[in-house]
Amino acid sequence: MSKPRCHSHALRLSSSSSHSRRVDFCRSFGSDQGTSNHKLMAETIGEVSSLLPSADILLARRVQELALNHEQPAHLYISRNDDDDDEPRRDGIPSEIPVIDLSKASPSDTDPSHDHRQELHNLRSALSEWGCFQAIGHGVPSSCLDEARRVTREFFQLPMDEKKKVAKGVEEMEGYGADPVPAKGQFLDWSDRLYVEVFPEHRRKPEFWPENPPSFRVMLEDYMTKMRMMTEQVSRAMARSLDLEDDCFLDLFGKGALLQGRFNYYSPCPRPDLILGLKPHTDGTSFTVIMQDAEGLQVMRENRWITVPTKPDTLLVLMGDQMEIMSNGIFKPPLHRVLTHSHGDRISIAAFYSPEPHKEIGPADGLINEARPKAYKNMKDYADIHWGYYQKGSRAIHEAKV
Numbered sequence: 532m533s534k535p536r537c538h539s540h541a542l543r544l545s546s547s548s549s550h551s552r553r554v555d556f557c558r559s560f561g562s563d564q565g566t567s568n569h570k571l572m573a574e575t576i577g578e579v580s581s582l583l584p585s586a587d588i589l590l591a592r593r594v595q596e597l598a599l600n601h602e603q604p605a606h607l608y609i610s611r612n613d614d615d616d617d618e619p620r621r622d623g624i625p626s627e628i629p630v631i632d633l634s635k636a637s638p639s640d641t642d643p644s645h646d647h648r649q650e651l652h653n654l655r656s657a658l659s660e661w662g663c664f665q666a667i668g669h670g671v672p673s674s675c676l677d678e679a680r681r682v683t684r685e686f687f688q689l690p691m692d693e694k695k696k697v698a699k700g701v702e703e704m705e706g707y708g709a710d711p712v713p714a715k716g717q718f719l720d721w722s723d724r725l726y727v728e729v730f731p732e733h734r735r736k737p738e739f740w741p742e743n744p745p746s747f748r749v750m751l752e753d754y755m756t757k758m759r760m761m762t763e764q765v766s767r768a769m770a771r772s773l774d775l776e777d778d779c780f781l782d783l784f785g786k787g788a789l790l791q792g793r794f795n796y797y798s799p800c801p802r803p804d805l806i807l808g809l810k811p812h813t814d815g816t817s818f819t820v821i822m823q824d825a826e827g828l829q830v831m832r833e834n835r836w837i838t839v840p841t842k843p844d845t846l847l848v849l850m851g852d853q854m855e856i857m858s859n860g861i862f863k864p865p866l867h868r869v870l871t872h873s874h875g876d877r878i879s880i881a882a883f884y885s886p887e888p889h890k891e892i893g894p895a896d897g898l899i900n901e902a903r904p905k906a907y908k909n910m911k912d913y914a915d916i917h918w919g920y921y922q923k924g925s926r927a928i929h930e931a932k933v
């Protein structure tokens with residue numbers, strides 16, 4: 532199947548410790564095929580794996596079903612590697628994700644005031660050092676954010692049969708379910724999601740747009756329209772922060788730039804110490820805008836995981852690999868992951884913004900000079916390359932390097 536263009540991910544977790552965790556986990560809970568704990572203890576890792584259901588069988592059932600039935604997660608969900616230190620850092624490196632006021636950084640401001648220049652400077656530092664920022668002053672009304680959170684939650688609370696009206700097949704990208712079956716040996720995420728293409732409009736597949744709750748489609752249209760305005764605002768501010776023409780990145784993304792929505796639901800998880808809601812990855816997008824209703828998302832900075840705080844009107848803007856290419860390596864996409872919690876669920880909405888399909892992208896001309904020679908190739912369809920690597924548990928950015 533040819534996959535729809537998608538955001539994507541990756542970085543493989545340390546296999547040796549994850550494997551030993553898998554065995555430990557099986558020891559504690561037994562397999563969901565009823566094999567005895569004693570027997571599992573005696574098995575080699577390979578034998579254990581062959582006794583348990585494969586990824587496609589597991590993915591045919593939703594995490595929410597497992598959680599509601601209090602079933603223990605199977606081995607393929609076990610992905611957390613606890614060299615994963617998420618303790619507060621004490622080494623003096625800032626641990627607060629920068630906050631950027633887009634109303635100040637916005638190029639619509641013709642007056643190059645001190646505040647405007649300062650905010651552009653802050654934006655550039657945030658994206659060079661963190662690859663992400665918490666956006667305020669983004670112009671998306673609180674009422675729109677509240678409605679998106681409310682209706683998303685309502686969708687995931689519907690009975691399974693109702694949600695399955697917009698279900699995807701295990702190998703497909705768009706619709707309700709989980710990401711397509713990853714390559715052998717890769718882990719599964721403790722989450723369910725609804726993934727839909729929204730812009731350009733001709734790519735929409737209405738069969739995946741829920742009719743229930745009745746307000747879902749209206750919310751989707753409204754929220755993603757606001758996201759489109761915000762992505763344009765961010766694109767212009769990023770260009771100006773690098774002393775480029777305001778529309779430089781928008782021209783690189785093309786008129787048919789993609790905006791895709793991913794509505795995530797993270798069920799309570801019996802083993803948050805072993806299982807992640809979403810594996811560590813970078814996005815294959817230009818950039819992604821994320822809204823969450825509870826903590827769980829973490830970004831990596833200097834080898835430490837930093838929790839993204841939940842503030843109702845703040846949106847996280849996160850660079851994807853394609854901005855690394857277009858900024859000639861100045862902006863760095865951060866590795867990020869989602870933790871699970873034993874009590875309480877979580878929702879998030881990710882808006883993935885990517886260049887028009889088949890459009891060649893490469894470093895912006897204005898960012899190539901003697902001091903910073905061209906470090907990335909011009910290429911097309913990076914998102915597809917990225918997805919291939921993500922499925923195998925690794926990053927694709929080396930494919931773009933000169």
Ligand SMILES: O=C(O)CCC(=O)C(=O)O
Pocket residue numbers: 538793795809821822823827828867869878879880881
């Ligand atoms: O749930 C989140 O906060 C992050 C979502 C995300 O990274 C994704 O959907 O790719």
